[in-house]
Amino acid sequence: MPQTLEKTTKRLRQFKKVCEILDKYERNPAKLIPILQLIQDEYRYLPEEVLTYIATSLELPPAKVYGVATFYAHFALEPKGKYVIRLCDGTACHVKKSIPILEALRERLALSDKIRTTPDMLFTVETVSCLGACGLAPVMVINDDVHGQMTPEQAVALIDEIAAKEGKK
Amino acid sequence: MIAELEKVASEYGDAAGRVSKRIIICAGTGCVANGSLKVYAEFVKRIKDAGLDIVTELKAEGTGDDCNHPTLLQESSSAPIRLSKSGCQGFCQMGPLVTVEPEGIFYTKVKPEDVAEIVQTTLIDGKVVERLLYCDPVSGKQCTGTAEIPFYQRQSRTVLKSCGIIDPEDIREYIHNGGYAAAKRAYTEMTPEMVCEEMLYSGLRGRGGGGFPTGKKWELTRVQPGPKKYVICNGDEGDPGAFMDRSVMEGNPHSVIEGMMIAARAIGADEGYVYVRLEYPLAVARIRRAVADAEAIGVLGDNIFGSGQGFRVSVMEGAGAFVCGEETALIASIEGQRGMPMPKPPFPAQSGLWGKPTVINNVETLASVPIVIGKGAAEFRQRGTETSPGTKTFALTGHVANTGLIEVPFGTTLREVVYNIGGGITDDRGKVTGEGFKAVQIGGPSGGCLTEDHLDLPLDFDSLKGVGAMVGSGGLVVMNKQTCMVRIARFFMQFTQNESCGKCVLCREGTKQMLALLDDIMEGNGTEKTLETLERTARAVQKGSLCGLGKTAPNPILSTLKYFRAEYEAHVYQKRCPAGECKALSKPTIDPEKCKGCTLCAKKCPVGAITGELKKPHVINPDVCIKCGACAEACRFKAVSGV
Numbered sequence: 001m002p003q004t005l006e007k008t009t010k011r012l013r014q015f016k017k018v019c020e021i022l023d024k025y026e027r028n029p030a031k032l033i034p035i036l037q038l039i040q041d042e043y044r045y046l047p048e049e050v051l052t053y054i055a056t057s058l059e060l061p062p063a064k065v066y067g068v069a070t071f072y073a074h075f076a077l078e079p080k081g082k083y084v085i086r087l088c089d090g091t092a093c094h095v096k097k098s099i100p101i102l103e104a105l106r107e108r109l110a111l112s113d114k115i116r117t118t119p120d121m122l123f124t125v126e127t128v129s130c131l132g133a134c135g136l137a138p139v140m141v142i143n144d145d146v147h148g149q150m151t152p153e154q155a156v157a158l159i160d161e162i163a164a165k166e167g168k169k
Numbered sequence: 170m171i172a173e174l175e176k177v178a179s180e181y182g183d184a185a186g187r188v189s190k191r192i193i194i195c196a197g198t199g200c201v202a203n204g205s206l207k208v209y210a211e212f213v214k215r216i217k218d219a220g221l222d223i224v225t226e227l228k229a230e231g232t233g234d235d236c237n238h239p240t241l242l243q244e245s246s247s248a249p250i251r252l253s254k255s256g257c258q259g260f261c262q263m264g265p266l267v268t269v270e271p272e273g274i275f276y277t278k279v280k281p282e283d284v285a286e287i288v289q290t291t292l293i294d295g296k297v298v299e300r301l302l303y304c305d306p307v308s309g310k311q312c313t314g315t316a317e318i319p320f321y322q323r324q325s326r327t328v329l330k331s332c333g334i335i336d337p338e339d340i341r342e343y344i345h346n347g348g349y350a351a352a353k354r355a356y357t358e359m360t361p362e363m364v365c366e367e368m369l370y371s372g373l374r375g376r377g378g379g380g381f382p383t384g385k386k387w388e389l390t391r392v393q394p395g396p397k398k399y400v401i402c403n404g405d406e407g408d409p410g411a412f413m414d415r416s417v418m419e420g421n422p423h424s425v426i427e428g429m430m431i432a433a434r435a436i437g438a439d440e441g442y443v444y445v446r447l448e449y450p451l452a453v454a455r456i457r458r459a460v461a462d463a464e465a466i467g468v469l470g471d472n473i474f475g476s477g478q479g480f481r482v483s484v485m486e487g488a489g490a491f492v493c494g495e496e497t498a499l500i501a502s503i504e505g506q507r508g509m510p511m512p513k514p515p516f517p518a519q520s521g522l523w524g525k526p527t528v529i530n531n532v533e534t535l536a537s538v539p540i541v542i543g544k545g546a547a548e549f550r551q552r553g554t555e556t557s558p559g560t561k562t563f564a565l566t567g568h569v570a571n572t573g574l575i576e577v578p579f580g581t582t583l584r585e586v587v588y589n590i591g592g593g594i595t596d597d598r599g600k601v602t603g604e605g606f607k608a609v610q611i612g613g614p615s616g617g618c619l620t621e622d623h624l625d626l627p628l629d630f631d632s633l634k635g636v637g638a639m640v641g642s643g644g645l646v647v648m649n650k651q652t653c654m655v656r657i658a659r660f661f662m663q664f665t666q667n668e669s670c671g672k673c674v675l676c677r678e679g680t681k682q683m684l685a686l687l688d689d690i691m692e693g694n695g696t697e698k699t700l701e702t703l704e705r706t707a708r709a710v711q712k713g714s715l716c717g718l719g720k721t722a723p724n725p726i727l728s729t730l731k732y733f734r735a736e737y738e739a740h741v742y743q744k745r746c747p748a749g750e751c752k753a754l755s756k757p758t759i760d761p762e763k764c765k766g767c768t769l770c771a772k773k774c775p776v777g778a779i780t781g782e783l784k785k786p787h788v789i790n791p792d793v794c795i796k797c798g799a800c801a802e803a804c805r806f807k808a809v810s811g812v
Contacts, residue, residue, distance in 0.1 A: 031505060032506040034485065034486070037447075068507055070488075074447055074487075082186050089409070091610065095568065095648060095652060128464065132406070133198045133261065133412070134564055135199045137566060
């Protein structure tokens with residue numbers, strides 16, 4: 001592990017990728033949101049030093065960049081797990097009992113409303129307001145795979161399957 | 170380069186005409202989630218295995234593209250089978266959907282293992298695979314095509330007409346079906362004034378929920394001075410339970426682009442943005458592709474149809490903020506700011522993006538524009554009601570047999586939608602029941618509830634306003650008798666509280682307080698004062714908020730208080746939840762008359778609260794019970810009540 005950590009910090013220090021993204025948008029401050037999106041795709045979250053770096057290069061106050069990053073739900077300031085599980089809690093999913101699924105997932109992974117990522121950085125569980133697949137309610141998305149008409153049992157089984165694949169008990 | 174629509178259309182028509190059969194596989198979000206792409210891959214494999222000619226992409230003759238099927242480039246003796254993907258066909262729960270043209274055979278719930286049979290029976294023997302047809306649960310009739318299915322029969326799909334038929338990633342098919350002809354007419358035969366007049370006469374009202382006349386909006390922007398103006402397509406469909414815009418963007422992206430082009434012509438804009446929710450990756454991809462194709466073919470660009478006017482479109486993804494659906498917040502978001510609404514006036518029409526006059530229209534509004542300009546406003550007015558002409562798409566979800574996307578003329582009654590198109594109410598296990606209708610929540614977090622008394626109310630902008638609801642974006646959530654209205658109100662309150670941007674005090678603090686008050690009621694801590702405070706807070710937030718989000722946030726509370734007050738009072742005064750959903754108020758008890766002593770509930774109880782001997786009535790110890798309801802679910806004799 002420490003080796004990978006070292007690599008990560010090293011990569012962070014280089015900021016090469018960040019510069020590429022900034023150049024792609026010609027360092028235009030109006031493009032702050034697409035820039036942050038691409039950076040999050042790269043690092044899977046928005047590291048603080050990167051935010052400061054972006055602010056400097058776009059000639060914006062860091063508070064403004066931070067303000068935008070905290071305003072939008074999609075931006076994460078903390079690393080997420082390898083598998084991001086998003087449970088839809090839109091109206092249709094809600095009336096078709098999405099909350100018991102959320103409870104089952106949290107119980108299985110020992111997570112709560114406050115702690116959303118497992119300590120081994122494998123799973124993150126969060127809710128989204130609507131994925132627009134209401135015909136399949138209740139819906140759960142693991143990274144980009146949509147799973148419709150879920151039940152608490154099926155959801156936990158999917159987690160077990162992934163955990164087994166990843167070699168975790 | 171000026172687009173030559175006729176040439177594109179005729180080339181496409183020639184190539185399409187040489188196909189013997191066409192298989193359309195739904196590739197909307199719902200069907201993809203159900204595995205329609207696997208079905209597609211299986212079709213490719215099976216058709217090849219069967220030794221039939223297959224083509225997955227039509228190429229025009231002599232274009233020299235690398236063609237995956239050379240037989241299309243020259244006259245081939247055998248007519249190949251064409252396989253194509255479509256956008257959302259609206260019948261998501263029956264997916265994956267497969268249609269075989271020209272017969273129009275409509276297969277539902279197709280799995281990869283069914284494909285071999287379809288290839289053999291339908292493609293080779295020309296017969297129908299009966300077990301894959303849709304069976305109408307009411308009449309038990311097997312329906313061969315969509316024309317026989319009540320869900321489709323009773324709709325009048327206009328905006329959605331091409332969704333689910335055309336290939337959304339093929340601009341040529343769109344043009345072949347008459348696409349971009351309306352834009353051409355607007356740019357070559359009409360002046361901006363004429364376009365605005367036509368729109369005004371059509372009476373088209375904003376489909377995003379507000380219902381503001383589109384023609385008026387355009388006219389206000391047209392008369393603003395200055396060379397720089399913008400057109401923005403609002404695809405930030407954040408309402409939970411609504412997916413109409415997503416389906417249009419996925420199923421017919423070019424209709425949205427064409428609508429934007431006509432808007433640009435009407436107001437004199439040379440730049441446009443499509444702002445799409447990030448939760449809709451497929452819609453983003455298809456809109457991007459549509460813009461690129463339109464540019465490549467010369468529809469979008471510097472000199473549109475030789476008119477001298479240019480128009481370019483960029484696509485921007487949102488970043489997960491519901492409030493960005495509000496036009497001023499959306500503008501702030503495109504400018505790279507926090508998505509906070511601004512007080513109006515000035516309206517975007519006067520000072521919008523970068524301070525320039527801007528038109529912002531919803532996806533469905535823009536997709537309706539080519540229909541108005543193409544067929545004329547008079548024809549558009551033929552449908553719908555006097556004050557709300559045209560059709561409206563609704564996302565029908567919840568406790569209803571057929572969930573999915575529907576399109577009906579304004580003025581259609583709720584009964585028609587719920588019972589005839591939706592196929593009736595279902596219980597919690599998904600079975601259709603004759604009764605059990607409780608309410609319909611319309612218009613998402615800013616809408617209200619309609620009850621049994623409103624079943625014969627014609628749905629349009631004004632009639633709904635009269636009963637304290639609104640069309641909103643068009644989400645219709647049907648609820649059965651097992652749904653607690655206080656919980657539904659709380660659900661929406663939680664949503665708006667989460668999504669409140671925090672700029673104005675009333676919305677930021679008011680939603681928080683209303684949520685706390687609802688929690689009190691649901692947990693049995695409510696008093697008479699709670700109800701009073703709830704109502705007063707709701708009225709205040711309605712009056713004093715800055716933008717539409719706050720102004721309409723109390724609607725779910727006010728409308729449930731109005732129509733289901735007894736339910737609130739039961740929670741407050743009798744400390745019970747009539748629907749049996751609020752756990753804090755449930756008191757599970759076993760009816761000794763009904764209990765047969767099968768011990769199943771005791772086995773299922775996670776905390777061991779149930780005791781009793783075999784074949785004797787059991788009892789629940791209320792001190793240990795955690796009210797999880799496992800006993801009631803397990804009991805086959807319905808002996809457990811009060812859960």
